[in-house]
Amino acid sequence: MVKKLGIVGFGAAAIGFLEGLIESKKIQDYEIFVFEKGKDHAHNTISGVRMDGKIFISRSMGGELDVPLDVQYRVVELYLTHSGYRPTRDRTDPIEYLKSFEKNGKKIEFGESFADEETYRKFYDNGFEPIKAYFFHLGTDVLRETNNNLFQRFSSFKNVHFLFDTTVEDVELGSKHRIITSKGEFEFDELVIAVGRSGHRLMDRLKAKYPQLVKENYYVDIGVRYELPNHVMEDLFDMYEVKVRYKTRTGYVCRLFCQNPAGKVTLEKYEDFTTVNGYSDTYHKTQNTNFAVLVTTRFTEPFKDPTGYGKNLAKLANILAGDKEKVILQTYGDFKEYRRTKRLGRVHPTLDENSFILGDANLVFPSKIRESLVDFIENLDRVIKGVAYFDNLLYAVEVKFYSNKFCNDVVEHLHVIGDCSGWTRSIQYATSMGYMRALKL
Ligand SMILES: Cc1cc2nc3c(=O)[nH]c(=O)nc-3n(C[C@H](O)[C@H](O)[C@H](O)COP(=O)(O)OP(=O)(O)OC[C@H]3O[C@@H](n4cnc5c(N)ncnc54)[C@H](O)[C@@H]3O)c2cc1C
Known part of the structure; x- marks a missing residue:
């Protein structure tokens, strides 16, 4: 039957x-x-x-x-094949096989993080934990x-x-x-x-x-979407994504992930609140790169609602932005100096102007999270010069809920x-x- x-x-x-x-x-x-x-x-x-x-x-x-x-290779192959890409090599080496996929003469966008030993060490020596991976975009x-x-x-x-x-x-x-x-x-x-x-x-x-x-579950990741000019990250573009973790001076671990070279910032709309995220296209590139900078918070008993905690911070940003479908945009320099942003500098936001207000994300984040974000960005600047430029942009709030x-x-x-x-x-x-x-x- x-x-x-x-x-x-x-x-x-x-x-x-x-x-x-x-x-x-x-x-x-x-x-x-x-x-x-x-x-x-x-x-x-x-x-x-x-x-x-x-x-x-x-x-x-x-x-x-x-x-x-083997399953991970199969999954990549499934998506590449159904995106119209076809292999140009045999399967002897699974990564070389997947890298060889092409469509109309254009190779699949590929990156390998921290394959280069010197780059790996540069991050490692500055206290970062580099995470190795292959990326197909x-x-x-x-x-x-x-x-x-x-x-x-x-x-x-x-x-x-x-x-x-x-x-x-x-x-x-x-x-x-x-x-x-x-x-x-x-x-x-x-x-x-x-x-x-x-x-x-x-x-x-x-x-x-x-x-x-x-x-x-007692975890929730809270932070910002960060946006800066492509040239700041350009030397690392062959990795596609820089994925690192760092233990900040608050004791909280902060991580950089979900990097979108030449991409755009976007809203992530839930029924009753809105957060930020990012993406990039294959054919339409922008001048800016964005990535998430998130602080991992772990709570203990009797607390039992990490999702509620993240949601409420996101809602607070929406309230300050005057609309449940708007987020706060601030320059890094103003965030660091506790000033509301009134004017942007050299970096032009890729998020539609109707989706944000210029504001002060310091009114959203608890100080321990805020300190962790600043400490992470300052230390990352020691490895990637220009990450902490005063006019780089941060969008609040980005949240990753752990179900x-x-x-x-x-x-x-x-x-x-x-x-x-x-x-x-x-x-x-x-x-x-x-x-x-x-x-x-
Ligand atoms: C903007 C954005 C960009 C991302 N980019 C990446 C990336 O580049 N790489 C990556 O690895 N991960 C990325 N992620 C995370 C990734 O999307 C998820 O981890 C992954 O899609 C999870 O798969 P899933 O099937 O569990 O959920 P989803 O892919 O989200 O699918 C769940 C589906 O269930 C439907 N649904 C929800 N509730 C109901 C209901 N009550 N009744 C009926 N249908 C329902 C939804 O409409 C949705 O289609 C991104 C996430 C976002 C939001």
Whole structure:
């Protein structure tokens, strides 16, 4: 008998899951329904599979999951192939094979962080922990094609049905798992929940109803999106992304990540607040590079709401900006000197001018976070001259929420995968988690 399988959310983890079902040939065993709140496959919530699309290979970032390198290679290949890139070498060396992908004579944008020993040492000697990884960048402009091709691939199976514009509001676990959606109720033999970070409402509901499924999380990363002219970072562009951690003088660890060379700053809109993020295109380059500078905060009992803490700081920035869809922009020099920014200098913001106000992010951050940010930037300037120029830009607030960790072995036939599971924080790890879970089905 054909079983019914429901997938909630159509992002990176769901893509990995569907691909895993196809490769294991188990896809034929199910009638599959995918529920996505976005109005179609191209308009789902903002995420790395719609914006930027930097897919890395690394075992030391992006999630707390053991993902074998073979699976990571497979994931990169999946996205490159569905973006119209084709290999120009054989598979003998997996990285050389993936690097060789081309489209219309243009090679895939690639970088390897800290391959150069001298650069590695320069960061290391200044107290930074350099993180090694390979990066493959698709770009926001190319991702439209990627999503379209992946959607065509999955929907070509007659037993796979997509229900867009359908928000899953609640889940009831039982001998059959039931979901309550904006368009009615459905029952499944197998249920996959893959709602990413934007599905936090549904995950909060699940956590409240089934606390036995969840391990508490006490972490949240809070900071800014930083923007400066390309030439400051140019010498490091062959890495694609500089990923480093640094223990600041407050004792808090601060990290630089999600770098977008020649990219743009963008808003990340949630239902009731707005934060910042960044991306870059393959074909439309800008004069500026942006990256996240985030402080990792870890709280202890009795505190139990790190998401609420991050959310409220983001809301505070929105309140000061006078609109729940606006953020604060300040020059680094003014931030450091506790002055509200009234005038910008040589760096022109890439974020649309209707999305920010010039303000003072010192009114948002608790002093320990603020001190950590300044200490990080000052020390980074010792390695990358120009990072601490007075007129570089910072946008507040950027937040990375760590979801509560879901235990996937407590309830039968339930699979919580991707960022909403608390085990992943990247396209690579979310897709891999979905893929590996499907192979185990
Ligand atoms: C602007 C931005 C840029 C990023 N860039 C990168 C990058 O370059 N590289 C990288 O590795 N990571 C990046 N990330 C992080 C990356 O997007 C995520 O780690 C990854 O997409 C997680 O995959 P997922 O499937 O768990 O969630 P998602 O890819 O977010 O997919 C979840 C899907 O579920 C849907 N959904 C949510 N709630 C419901 C509901 N209640 N009912 C129905 N559907 C629902 C959403 O619309 C969404 O389509 C970026 C994130 C953002 C926001």
